[in-house]
Amino acid sequence: MNFTKTIMTTASAALISSAAFAGGHMSMEMTIVSWGGAYSASQLKAYHEPYSAKTGVTILNDDSSSTAVAQLRAMNEANNITWDVVDVEAAPAMQLCDEGLALEIDPDTMLAPAPDGTPASEDFGDMLVSECFIPQIVYSTTFGYRTDLVGDTPPDNVCAVFDTKTYPGKRSLFSVPINQMEWALLCDGVAKSDIYDVLATEEGQDRALAKLDTIKDDVIWVSSGSDTPQLLADGEVIMGATYNGRLFSLIEEQKQPVAMIWDGQVMDLDGWIIPAGLSPERQARALDYVMFATDTQRLADQAKYISYGPARASSAPLVGKHADLGIDMAPHMPTAPENLSRAFLMNYDFWADYRDDLDAKFQAWLAK
Amino acid sequence: MVNSSPNSILLSADGTPLKKSLSRSLRQQKIRALLLISPLLIFILVAFIMPIVSMLSRSVENDLVSQTLPATVSAIQSWDALSGELPDELVYKAFAQDIQNAAKAKVHTKVALRLNYEKSGIASLFKKTARKAKKWDIETDGPFKEKLIKVHKGWGEVEVWQTIKTHSPRYTSGYFLNAVDMRKTVEGADFQPEDKTILIKLFQRTLIMSLIITFSCILLGYPVAWLLANLPMRQANLLMILVLLPFWTSLLVRTSAWKVMLQQQGVINDILVQLSLVSDDARLIMINNEIGTIVAMTHILLPFMILPMYSVMQTIPPSYLRAAKSLGATNWTAFWRVYFPQSIPGIGAGSILVFILAIGYYITPEIVGGTKGVFISNRIAYHILKSLNWGLAAALGTILLVAVLILYWTYDKIVGIDNVKLGG
Amino acid sequence: MAKDSQAEAFVRFNRVQKSYDGETLVVKDLNLEIPKGEFLTMLGPSGSGKTTCLMMLAGFETATHGDIMLNGVSINNIPPHKRGIGMVFQNYALFPHMTVAENLSFPLEVRKLEKSVREEKVARALDMVEMGGFKGRRPAQLSGGQQQRIALARALVFEPELVLMDEPLGALDKQLREKMQFEITALAHRLGITVVYVTHDQTEALTMSDRVAVFNDGRIQQLATPDQLYEEPENSFVAQFIGENNTLNGVVKELKSGIATVKLDSGDIIDCKPVNVSEVGERTQVSIRPERVELNKSKLPKKAHTLTAEVLEFIYMGDTFRTRLKVAGNEDFIVKTRNSSNQVRLTPGENVEIGWSPECCRALDA
Numbered sequence A: 001m002n003f004t005k006t007i008m009t010t011a012s013a014a015l016i017s018s019a020a021f022a023g024g025h026m027s028m029e030m031t032i033v034s035w036g037g038a039y040s041a042s043q044l045k046a047y048h049e050p051y052s053a054k055t056g057v058t059i060l061n062d063d064s065s066s067t068a069v070a071q072l073r074a075m076n077e078a079n080n081i082t083w084d085v086v087d088v089e090a091a092p093a094m095q096l097c098d099e100g101l102a103l104e105i106d107p108d109t110m111l112a113p114a115p116d117g118t119p120a121s122e123d124f125g126d127m128l129v130s131e132c133f134i135p136q137i138v139y140s141t142t143f144g145y146r147t148d149l150v151g152d153t154p155p156d157n158v159c160a161v162f163d164t165k166t167y168p169g170k171r172s173l174f175s176v177p178i179n180q181m182e183w184a185l186l187c188d189g190v191a192k193s194d195i196y197d198v199l200a201t202e203e204g205q206d207r208a209l210a211k212l213d214t215i216k217d218d219v220i221w222v223s224s225g226s227d228t229p230q231l232l233a234d235g236e237v238i239m240g241a242t243y244n245g246r247l248f249s250l251i252e253e254q255k256q257p258v259a260m261i262w263d264g265q266v267m268d269l270d271g272w273i274i275p276a277g278l279s280p281e282r283q284a285r286a287l288d289y290v291m292f293a294t295d296t297q298r299l300a301d302q303a304k305y306i307s308y309g310p311a312r313a314s315s316a317p318l319v320g321k322h323a324d325l326g327i328d329m330a331p332h333m334p335t336a337p338e339n340l341s342r343a344f345l346m347n348y349d350f351w352a353d354y355r356d357d358l359d360a361k362f363q364a365w366l367a368k
Numbered sequence B: 001m002v003n004s005s006p007n008s009i010l011l012s013a014d015g016t017p018l019k020k021s022l023s024r025s026l027r028q029q030k031i032r033a034l035l036l037i038s039p040l041l042i043f044i045l046v047a048f049i050m051p052i053v054s055m056l057s058r059s060v061e062n063d064l065v066s067q068t069l070p071a072t073v074s075a076i077q078s079w080d081a082l083s084g085e086l087p088d089e090l091v092y093k094a095f096a097q098d099i100q101n102a103a104k105a106k107v108h109t110k111v112a113l114r115l116n117y118e119k120s121g122i123a124s125l126f127k128k129t130a131r132k133a134k135k136w137d138i139e140t141d142g143p144f145k146e147k148l149i150k151v152h153k154g155w156g157e158v159e160v161w162q163t164i165k166t167h168s169p170r171y172t173s174g175y176f177l178n179a180v181d182m183r184k185t186v187e188g189a190d191f192q193p194e195d196k197t198i199l200i201k202l203f204q205r206t207l208i209m210s211l212i213i214t215f216s217c218i219l220l221g222y223p224v225a226w227l228l229a230n231l232p233m234r235q236a237n238l239l240m241i242l243v244l245l246p247f248w249t250s251l252l253v254r255t256s257a258w259k260v261m262l263q264q265q266g267v268i269n270d271i272l273v274q275l276s277l278v279s280d281d282a283r284l285i286m287i288n289n290e291i292g293t294i295v296a297m298t299h300i301l302l303p304f305m306i307l308p309m310y311s312v313m314q315t316i317p318p319s320y321l322r323a324a325k326s327l328g329a330t331n332w333t334a335f336w337r338v339y340f341p342q343s344i345p346g347i348g349a350g351s352i353l354v355f356i357l358a359i360g361y362y363i364t365p366e367i368v369g370g371t372k373g374v375f376i377s378n379r380i381a382y383h384i385l386k387s388l389n390w391g392l393a394a395a396l397g398t399i400l401l402v403a404v405l406i407l408y409w410t411y412d413k414i415v416g417i418d419n420v421k422l423g424g
Numbered sequence C: 001m002a003k004d005s006q007a008e009a010f011v012r013f014n015r016v017q018k019s020y021d022g023e024t025l026v027v028k029d030l031n032l033e034i035p036k037g038e039f040l041t042m043l044g045p046s047g048s049g050k051t052t053c054l055m056m057l058a059g060f061e062t063a064t065h066g067d068i069m070l071n072g073v074s075i076n077n078i079p080p081h082k083r084g085i086g087m088v089f090q091n092y093a094l095f096p097h098m099t100v101a102e103n104l105s106f107p108l109e110v111r112k113l114e115k116s117v118r119e120e121k122v123a124r125a126l127d128m129v130e131m132g133g134f135k136g137r138r139p140a141q142l143s144g145g146q147q148q149r150i151a152l153a154r155a156l157v158f159e160p161e162l163v164l165m166d167e168p169l170g171a172l173d174k175q176l177r178e179k180m181q182f183e184i185t186a187l188a189h190r191l192g193i194t195v196v197y198v199t200h201d202q203t204e205a206l207t208m209s210d211r212v213a214v215f216n217d218g219r220i221q222q223l224a225t226p227d228q229l230y231e232e233p234e235n236s237f238v239a240q241f242i243g244e245n246n247t248l249n250g251v252v253k254e255l256k257s258g259i260a261t262v263k264l265d266s267g268d269i270i271d272c273k274p275v276n277v278s279e280v281g282e283r284t285q286v287s288i289r290p291e292r293v294e295l296n297k298s299k300l301p302k303k304a305h306t307l308t309a310e311v312l313e314f315i316y317m318g319d320t321f322r323t324r325l326k327v328a329g330n331e332d333f334i335v336k337t338r339n340s341s342n343q344v345r346l347t348p349g350e351n352v353e354i355g356w357s358p359e360c361c362r363a364l365d366a
């Protein structure tokens, strides 16, 4: 009895002292979680550096966004939340919000209005897909191809991926059902508007896998957004899917012989959430940061470094030239009118329901 | 006077049984020893045993459903799930109450996610219902059967209620069944439909490939360890640094380097094409498949094979080989009959180490394994990090743990665990 | 015992040199002939090159220069396993993973003998070393002496004509060592094998061998029978190394008719037998065995020189008396006398006259 008591006291003393220690640091530090790479670099330039200059707060980066939901859940279970602001896609943001792991946001009081006074809720508009989600950018998953390896008729349609006759060679796809199943149905003749209805049926799922079967041996299956740019650069694949910003960097910054297929791009949102359960002091700072980082000018600034579209209507006219290359960024945005017209919108609710089931099927199919 | 028959207990000088006084005299020592190791013991308990216990309990725990939907769970017990009929109003009302409470407490998505693993569609069904249910007055707004079915036609499906009933007990075998490509249904355990079976295959692949990796490590590591043990000090030290070098570079860098080496436009293929050993349009596929995983993991795990082998070989005096040769054995016979048997403990230790590490690896297979070279650990990582199905991940982990223990036990039976040496 | 004729030489080292590092010679110009059936011991301090010589003979080291001949054939290019030489190692090198019987059977197996023959030979060899009951044991389950016997049996079981032993008794206690010394020599003579035996223990060398080769600094200092070595050391190293010895330093004054007259550094004049001094004026180290010093003047030959010595210490040792004297400036001059009824017991502080017959006093290199 005494023994356990001693242990408990020691352990709690240790916890308290470490908390006190952490607290001491927190006053000037915050941990912001994001995706790493060029994306984090653009946030550093556009948001973190000006914010630190303005407030003196030191920003610690943690590149854990790809596993944010799992980690926030674990932190919540352990009752020790170490993150202040987290960059996530729309679907995880919804899930975190539903589970009460993210703070609910009132856009009109907590986010900056547009310079002309338009309230944030109007300025962000449809992008506010969840009560906890603070939209930041619009990105898309789409295809790039090697201009020197596809012959005389460069592909302009996403279905070129399934056309191994005209475009022989390897292509890279993500080894997950999301996007690949949609593209397969789209190229099997299903109308854009019917895709999710078809995919909700067994037959539709089999149909998508059957379509993917036709190119299975020609595909290098990848798991990370950095794989396809590397494979394209090495000439390992002639075309492959990744995020449009990665392709932009490959084409314009690294000057690789690669071009984009905007057709069939699947648009998604990325933004911030603030973990629920922060101390009032930390929460206040997180909100202050978010208010700063998502104002009209800041969102427009990020587009100087990476080709993702700002999520505010008022930022679009302010998108200028690339910070180093000096090229006009507007046409490289997934939201540019001619790109947008060919886009495909992901259905978050469908994937919330079917992700586990289809992932099991997809993995079983891959392993066959 | 104690009766001292031939097999009576030995007594010490003061008449207490010898065993007793011996154990008393040792107790003090034992207590002191225990106190000395107690920090370590506590550390091991907290850092090692607790996660395993928590994993074991997570793999069978299922209180989410009964905690979030307590009224529904108790009401649904009287419903005959196999009748083909929907449950009666009582169950619907209980559910309406439960989902309202859950929605207010924001805990409905967790249980929705839990049940969605079993039946797709429940996630959105719960979510939509929760949104509506927040505004209901449970006392006056009934009957809820029609109301719920109106909110979502899913509430008119027997399978939804079957799923809730099947997965309502506080402890479940469901995760373990899932882990071996089966599922828990209202009629009992059943096989997964064939287009969803993957885990058994992955278990098999993990075991087979780990064995292959272990054998490649033995083949490559043995000569290196032998050289290490037999070269003069200075060269041996240099070689040792080379062996340990991989530990000083990050796992990701090493694995990515293999990509550059093995891919179709990679270094090895380029050389082979240049030497005209393969033609340019038939470049070998050595990455994003089993070969990639085996090559990269053999490289990464090699030091774990070499080090125990080396430390055992170091203790084998060269005079044994000389003795064998002086007795008329050729170099090969001397090696095979005299040196090799004595180095087996090192092979055993290295193999156990490499095999156990291999079986749990996931980063390298993820990067270079493509779809044919991934392991069960990749699935565990997926379920922990992405699908958040921690129960299934725990069940998979438990099976892996048991598999390792069985292998360890088999090894002990065949070779003998005393025949494992990590050093002289 | 020594048979030196070339025709009979069974083992022959011919101008053999060995260097491990290319800088220093560990074995310098070794010439040695061993006739068949001889028990030859290489004796010398640690590091003098004995093991190296043995390893060259066994084939585990190659000679840097020179020839090693076995039965008149150069074996420089014959690998160890074809030389058919039995070997007993210092730590026995019994294979730990094999039983005693398997250890003994090993050389027979590699010679592809049939099972029945093997079993019979193993049994015979074990009986020979009185270890018949230990067939099934592992080496770790045997005592040091038992392991030694098994190692011996294993080296003999395939009936080699030549057996090499490198300090085989080094790890045993004194009593066991003496017992084994006797057994090994008896066995060697009974089987008629040739043995090259290495030790740094002079008693072992003297009691066991037909001939002893005294090694120092990579050279054979003297090759002779045990009694010759003791009685007639050819240089001061051998004299010092074998047995107890008194030394006095001086200069040769006169060399005449087998007598060297030496003027010691103290000024005293003594007569000696010239062993390796050749010129008048040469410096020399004079060596006299403690038991050859005479305290009783009447027992000395007529013209023998005598010296005056001061008694420093008297030690009673039962069968002998040891007296430490100061002689010609040397304070460690020992005299050994037998404990006989008329033997005088000297007291420290006393002055005595000592002397010796000139043939017991050897003038060696300085």
Ligand SMILES: Nc1ncnc2c1ncn2[C@@H]1O[C@H](COP(=O)(O)OP(=O)(O)O)[C@@H](O)[C@H]1O
Pocket: C020, C021, C026, C044, C045, C046, C047, C048, C049, C050, C051, C052, C053
């Ligand atoms: N393998 C070797 N490499 C280098 N030097 C050696 C080796 N073996 C022996 N020596 C050196 O050779 C000399 C003679 O050694 P050794 O023959 O073992 O002497 P002994 O057996 O008389 O003690 C020693 O100075 C020793 O350091």
Ligand SMILES: [Mg+2]
Pocket: C050, C051, C052
């Ligand atoms: Mg030696």
